[in-house]
Amino acid sequence: MQAEIITIGDELLIGQTIDTNSTWMGEQLNSIGIRVHRATSIADDRKEILNILHEALLRSELILVTGGLGPTKDDITKKTLCEFFETDLIMHQPSVERITALFKDKGLPILEMNLLQAEVPRSCKVLNNSRGTASGMWFEKNGKVLVFMPGVPYEMMGIMEEEVLPEVQSFFKRPEIVHHTILTQGVGETFLAEQIKDWEDSLSSEELKLAYLPSPGMVKLRLSAYGGGEKNALEEKIFRKKKELEGLIGEHIFGYDKETLASVVGKLLLERNATLCVAESCTGGFVSHLITCTPGSSDYFVGGVIAYTNSIKDHQLGVSSALLDSEGAVNDETARQMAAGARDRLNTSYAISTTGIAGPSGGTKENPVGTVWIGISGPNRTFAYRFQFGRNRERNILIASHTALNLLRKEIIGQNV
Amino acid sequence: MQAEIITIGDELLIGQTIDTNSTWMGEQLNSIGIRVHRATSIADDRKEILNILHEALLRSELILVTGGLGPTKDDITKKTLCEFFETDLIMHQPSVERITALFKDKGLPILEMNLLQAEVPRSCKVLNNSRGTASGMWFEKNGKVLVFMPGVPYEMMGIMEEEVLPEVQSFFKRPEIVHHTILTQGVGETFLAEQIKDWEDSLSSEELKLAYLPSPGMVKLRLSAYGGGEKNALEEKIFRKKKELEGLIGEHIFGYDKETLASVVGKLLLERNATLCVAESCTGGFVSHLITCTPGSSDYFVGGVIAYTNSIKDHQLGVSSALLDSEGAVNDETARQMAAGARDRLNTSYAISTTGIAGPSGGTKENPVGTVWIGISGPNRTFAYRFQFGRNRERNILIASHTALNLLRKEIIGQNV
Numbered sequence: 109m110q111a112e113i114i115t116i117g118d119e120l121l122i123g124q125t126i127d128t129n130s131t132w133m134g135e136q137l138n139s140i141g142i143r144v145h146r147a148t149s150i151a152d153d154r155k156e157i158l159n160i161l162h163e164a165l166l167r168s169e170l171i172l173v174t175g176g177l178g179p180t181k182d183d184i185t186k187k188t189l190c191e192f193f194e195t196d197l198i199m200h201q202p203s204v205e206r207i208t209a210l211f212k213d214k215g216l217p218i219l220e221m222n223l224l225q226a227e228v229p230r231s232c233k234v235l236n237n238s239r240g241t242a243s244g245m246w247f248e249k250n251g252k253v254l255v256f257m258p259g260v261p262y263e264m265m266g267i268m269e270e271e272v273l274p275e276v277q278s279f280f281k282r283p284e285i286v287h288h289t290i291l292t293q294g295v296g297e298t299f300l301a302e303q304i305k306d307w308e309d310s311l312s313s314e315e316l317k318l319a320y321l322p323s324p325g326m327v328k329l330r331l332s333a334y335g336g337g338e339k340n341a342l343e344e345k346i347f348r349k350k351k352e353l354e355g356l357i358g359e360h361i362f363g364y365d366k367e368t369l370a371s372v373v374g375k376l377l378l379e380r381n382a383t384l385c386v387a388e389s390c391t392g393g394f395v396s397h398l399i400t401c402t403p404g405s406s407d408y409f410v411g412g413v414i415a416y417t418n419s420i421k422d423h424q425l426g427v428s429s430a431l432l433d434s435e436g437a438v439n440d441e442t443a444r445q446m447a448a449g450a451r452d453r454l455n456t457s458y459a460i461s462t463t464g465i466a467g468p469s470g471g472t473k474e475n476p477v478g479t480v481w482i483g484i485s486g487p488n489r490t491f492a493y494r495f496q497f498g499r500n501r502e503r504n505i506l507i508a509s510h511t512a513l514n515l516l517r518k519e520i521i522g523q524n525v
Numbered sequence: 526m527q528a529e530i531i532t533i534g535d536e537l538l539i540g541q542t543i544d545t546n547s548t549w550m551g552e553q554l555n556s557i558g559i560r561v562h563r564a565t566s567i568a569d570d571r572k573e574i575l576n577i578l579h580e581a582l583l584r585s586e587l588i589l590v591t592g593g594l595g596p597t598k599d600d601i602t603k604k605t606l607c608e609f610f611e612t613d614l615i616m617h618q619p620s621v622e623r624i625t626a627l628f629k630d631k632g633l634p635i636l637e638m639n640l641l642q643a644e645v646p647r648s649c650k651v652l653n654n655s656r657g658t659a660s661g662m663w664f665e666k667n668g669k670v671l672v673f674m675p676g677v678p679y680e681m682m683g684i685m686e687e688e689v690l691p692e693v694q695s696f697f698k699r700p701e702i703v704h705h706t707i708l709t710q711g712v713g714e715t716f717l718a719e720q721i722k723d724w725e726d727s728l729s730s731e732e733l734k735l736a737y738l739p740s741p742g743m744v745k746l747r748l749s750a751y752g753g754g755e756k757n758a759l760e761e762k763i764f765r766k767k768k769e770l771e772g773l774i775g776e777h778i779f780g781y782d783k784e785t786l787a788s789v790v791g792k793l794l795l796e797r798n799a800t801l802c803v804a805e806s807c808t809g810g811f812v813s814h815l816i817t818c819t820p821g822s823s824d825y826f827v828g829g830v831i832a833y834t835n836s837i838k839d840h841q842l843g844v845s846s847a848l849l850d851s852e853g854a855v856n857d858e859t860a861r862q863m864a865a866g867a868r869d870r871l872n873t874s875y876a877i878s879t880t881g882i883a884g885p886s887g888g889t890k891e892n893p894v895g896t897v898w899i900g901i902s903g904p905n906r907t908f909a910y911r912f913q914f915g916r917n918r919e920r921n922i923l924i925a926s927h928t929a930l931n932l933l934r935k936e937i938i939g940q941n942v
Contacts, residue, residue, distance in 0.1 A: 119738050121561040122704070123552020124747065128543055130566070135540020144538040145573065147566040149547065152736070156562060163580075215913060221715050239917070260739060262920060321541055386810075386831065392817025393803075393810030396831045400809025403885055403918055411837040414803065414813045416828035420871060424830070424841070454837060468820055501820055 109280060111137055112168040113147040114160055116175035116185060117259055120149040129174045129261055136268055140277055141285035141334055142170065152176055157188045161254070169252050170276060175259030177225075177242040186229065189256065193247055195231040200243065203234060207241050232256075235271040239263045244271060253279060283334060286342040288350055289321075290329045291367060292360040293514045297322045300329070304356050307349075314345060325507035329353070359523065362514055369513040370398045370405075376520045377408040382457035384516075386412030387425050387450035389437060390464040390480055394509040410454055415446060421463075425449035437463050438475045443483035443492035451485040458520070459485045460512050461492070467501045480508045484519050526697055528554055529585040530564040531577055533592035533602070534676055537566040546591045546678055553685060558699035559587065560751070569593055574605045578671070586669050587693065592676030594642075594659040603646065606673065610664055612648040620651060620660050627658065649673075652688040656680045661688060670696060700752055703759040705767055706738075707746040708784060709777040710931045714739045717746070721773050724766075731762060742924035746770070776940065779931055786930040787815045787822075793937045794825040799874035801933075803829030804842050804867035806854060807881040807897055811926040827871055832863060838880075842866035854880050855892045860900035860909035868902040875937070876902045877929045878909070884918045897925045901936050 113133050119125040130147040137144055145168070150156040157176070164171045176185030190196055203226035211218040225241045228234055235244030235255070240263040245256040255272055257264045292300065297320050301308070308318055315335055321328040331349060333342035354361060363372045377384055386396050392414060399409050413424045418437055421427040426449040431441055446461035464480030471477035477499050483492035495511060497504045518524075530550050536542040547564040554561055562585070567573040574593070581588045593602035607613055620643035628635040642658045645651055652661030652672070657680040662673040672689055674681045709717065714737050718725070728735055732752055738745040748766060750759040771778060780789045794801055803812050809831060816826050830841045835854055838844040843866040848858055863878035881897030888894035894916050900909035912928060914921045935941075 118734075118736050118749075119747070120548075121551050121564060122555040123548050123550075124706075125738065126543060126545055126548045127564075131537075131540050131543045133540075134538050138539045145568055145570075146577075147538060147544075149564040151562055153562075160563075214915075216713075219715055219719055221719060262741070262917070319539065319541055388810075388813075389828075392822075393805075393813030393829075393831070394817075396805075396810030397814050397922075400831075400833065400883075401919055401922070405809075406833055409833055411806075411831035411833035411841075412810075413830055413841075414810070414817075414828035416817065416823055416826055420828040424828075424871075454841075466817075502818055505814075505818070 109142060109170070110168045111142045111144045111170040111172070112164055113144055114164065114171065114173040115147070115149045115259065116152060116157065116173065117149070118151050120175075121151055129259065129264055132261070132265065133172055133174075133268065136273060137170075137172075137276075139285070139287055139332075140273060141282050142276070142280070152184060154184055154188050154191075157185060158192055161192050165249065165252060165254075170280065171252070171254045172272070173254065173256045174264050177256065177258040185256065186227065189232075189245070189247075190229050193229055193231050193249070195229045197227040198230045200226050200228045200234050203228070203243050206236070210241065235267050235275075237263055237267050238270060239266040246272075246275065284339050284342060285335070286333045286339060286346055288331050288346045289365050290331065290350065290353060290361055291363045291365075292327050292329065292357065293325060293362050293369060293510055295327070295357075295360050297327050300327055300357060300360070304353065307352055307356055311349065314349065316345065316349060324503050325510045362517060368398070368402070369510055369517065371402045373513050373517050373520070374399070374402050374405055374408055376517065377458070380457070380520070382520075383408050383410055383455075384458045384460070385410050385450050385454040385456040387415055387421075387446040387459060387461040387483075388412065389415050389421065389446070389462055390466045391462040391505050391509045391512070392416065392466075394505050395460055395462065395512050398509055398513060410456055412454065412459075413450060421446060425453065436475075438465060438479060438481060439463075440481060440492050440494070443481035444485070444490050447483035447485035447492070448490045451490075457487060458516060459483075460516050461485075462508055462512055464495075464504075464508065466504045466508075467499055478504055480504070480511075482508065482512045482515055484516055486519055488519075526559065526587070526699065527585045528559045528561045528587040528589070529581055530561055531581065531588065531590040532564070532566045532676065533569060533574065533590065534566070535568050537592075538568055546676065546681055549678070549682065550589055550591075550685065553690060554587075554589075554693075555702060555704075557690060557694055558702050559693070559697070560702065569601065571601055571605045571608075574602065575609055578609050582666065582669060582671075587697065588669070588671045589689070590671065590673045591681050594673065594675045602673075603644065606649075606662070606664075607646050610646055610648050610666070612646045614644045615647045617643050617645045617651055617660065620645070623653070624658050652684050652692075654680055654684055655687060656683040663689075663692065701756045701759055702752075703750045703756065703763055705748050705763045706782050707748065707767065707770060707778055708780040708782075709744050709746065709774065710742060710779050710786060710927055712744070712774075712777050714744050717744055717774060717777070721770065724769055724773055728766065731766065733762065733766060741920050742927040779934055785815070785819070786927055786934065788819045790930050790934050790937070791816070791819050791822055791825055793934065794875070797874070797937070799937075800825050800827055801875045801877070802827050802867050802871040802873040804832055804838075804863040804876060804878040804900075805829065806832050806838065806863070806879055807883045808879040808922050808926045808929070809833065809883075811922050812877055812879065812929050815926055815930060827873055829871065829876075830867060838863060842870065853892075855882060855896060855898060856880075857898060857909050857911070860898035861902070861907050864900035864902035864909070865907045868907075874904060875933060876900075877933050878902075879925055879929055881912075881921075881925065883921045883925075884916055895921055897921065897928075899925065899929045899932055901933055903936055905936075 232245040242258040244267040451459035461483035467477035478497040649662040659675040661684040868876035878900035884894035895914040
């Protein structure tokens with residue numbers, strides 16, 4: 109069975125927007141055992157849309173399309189769909205009610221243009237959009253399925269998870285597939301690959317597949333069992349290979365599947381009835397942001413200080429002004445005093461501190477751009493480590509923040525660092 | 526003239542790698558006046574490659590292809606190209622010398638596999654790769670151009686800049702394209718569309734195009750002039766329509782093109798020699814993160830307090846504990862005391878505060894999930910506004926943070942809110 113993805117939008121073709129929808133949809137389809145053989149971005153243009161739909165129907169059984177469904181005039185997709193499927197637009201009453209309720213909830217006036225979003229081609233099955241106004245649309249033609257969704261990633265993801273993936277799984281008979289994702293931080297893809305070479309070679313004889321999914325500072329390893337067997341047998345097989353993997357690279361693993369570093373740290377803190385605060389300089393609030401993205405984080409996270417300037421490091425955290433004057437802020441001692449000061453003043457079990465040069469400028473010979481000291485203060489000790497990241501500011505902030513959370517995680521569980 | 530982009534690689538279709546090459550190449554072509562009408566990702570597969578090359582030649586004059594030229598995969602790809610162009614592989618002596626020198630430079634032994642990278646189809650013009658082993662290849666067929674480059678972004682970018690873009694500019698006659706992007710915050714796409722309806726209708730007669738690009742809490746309006754005219758004439762036309770637009774929705778516009786809310790606020794503060802701090806509760810550090818993503822933000826941003834719990838609001842910011850006990854933290858008075866307290870204690874010109882219910886739980890009848898108070902304290906006054914966002918935690922954090930920055934921007938420039 110062949111699937112393909114089509115993303116519609118001029119912004120994808122002129123370098124304005126990176127097409128992340130295709131990547132995400134590709135991963136989702138892959139996770140239910142469906143292979144995507146082509147992904148195409150086209151302009152908001154009637155002829156382009158008609159052409160690619162005709163082509164796609166010749167070569168694919170499942171066609172997922174995003175974009176072009178907004179309420180404004182650049183969105184010509186719905187009219188084009190009526191032309192393609194030889195149908196007309198009708199007002200979809202449940203969508204009218206949903207959109208009306210959405211605006212009422214937000215206390216906003218509803219415009220005629222908003223209600224036009226409830227219009228759908230007569231011949232489609234409407235897919236509920238729980239996160240926005242434009243509904244998804246499911247068409248069947250010659251035993252093939254075409255799905256249309258809005259291009260806003262958050263809305264598309266909702267429709268995919270709640271509507272499309274379950275429908276697709278029941279429409280197409282799929283072989284069982286089991287995935288398990290192992291999350292690592294702090295080591296590169298190539299390094300991991302070298303360490304698990306023999307183990308990886310052993311997978312094919314067991315009909316298992318491994319994918320490396322790298323993101324800044326992290327590598328996710330997705331282990332998949334496709335197969336003829338029963339679901340239980342596949343799960344047992346994956347469990348056994350995962351145990352072997354843990355024996356090889358256990359020290360780099362921080363979690364599994366949908367966990368995040370922040371959620372893992374939160375769980376560890378809750379189990380110990382412990383609390384956390386932060387003292388951030390170069391990460392500028394991003395460690396705190398990662399922590400507070402986890403719902404319920406207020407049960408263990410009290411807050412912290414963004415100590416961007418030296419005077420805040422001094423006044424709010426009690427870092428020695430003599431030290432800051434003589435040595436500057438990017439050193440072992442400052443990182444330790446920041447963490448210890450925050451832990452003391454905010455009265456928590458643990459504190460994380462960061463101080464460094466995010467870039468792009470500000471580097472010195474001693475502390476080039478990308479130098480970051482991360483400090484941890486806890487019930488047992490206060491310490492700091494130096495890291496050398498790259499030259500890109502946003503990437504440095506991201507990697508330093510994840511590294512800080514992982515350092516805290518290791519300290520809490522007593523893993524040597 | 527129609528251009529299209531093809532990226533080859535399994536990793537692009539299973540969610541492993543986001544295709545940034547297409548975006549970058551699209552931007553480059555656009556900047557020299559070439560419109561990309563389609564971008565396709567396909568698997569490393571002989572049949573897929575042959576199919577798309579045949580298709581692309583029917584609809585496009587310029588076809589840029591990346592990927593599939595690595596030392597392990599190039600056997601298949603280059604042989605497939607020979608099949609397509611009805612030619613055979615020859616050893617390209619200048620490439621042999623370049624590759625040999627490259628390995629010598631790095632002090633690495635050269636393998637036979639590396640030298641095979643110097644083989645190219647006989648009928649192509651070789652494009653020099655100054656950053657890696659795999660050369661680029663330029664083919665002409667029926668007056669059309671097909672270019673093949675390695676998929677490594679850094680290498681592809683070098684070949685594009687040094688070889689492809691100059692060659693393309695001399696091969697094709699191109700019309701000019703001028704874009705201008707207008708950035709708005711705080712109003713929905715539909716609302717904007719309603720306000721600028723007549724103006725938008727007037728665009729087509731001037732051969733201008735408008736695109737709405739929404740992201741959480743923001744809408745970017747991209748105005749494009751394609752055309753017969755000279756670049757100056759196009760720019761003049763866009764400038765005039767932009768002025769009209771500013772007359773219609775000026776109050777919602779915060780910036781242009783590559784600006785961000787944080788960079789605009791930073792510029793305003795610098796111009797006034799003013800400083801800023803934050804007191805964040807429900808946004809949990811994200812306002813601070815947005816501010817510190819701008820390089821040089823330490824010139825006006827001193828830092829702040831993440832006051833996630835009431836005790837931090839009280840101890841670090843001086844919010845009245847009696848108030849917190851009797852009214853809780855989600856109200857006008859708390860937001861104002863947080864902002865005023867931060868401004869006072871951190872000694873800045875301005876302060877931003879946020880307090881609310883990010884969700885998914887914690888809502889009450891009075892303050893449902895999505896309720897956020899945003900406070901601003903400045904030289905002239907301290908005030909707070911209530912906002913009602915949605916039900917998704919991460920989205921609420923994002924929108925509240927952008928809204929807070931925009932509220933500050935309006936206060937600095939004295940725009941009534």
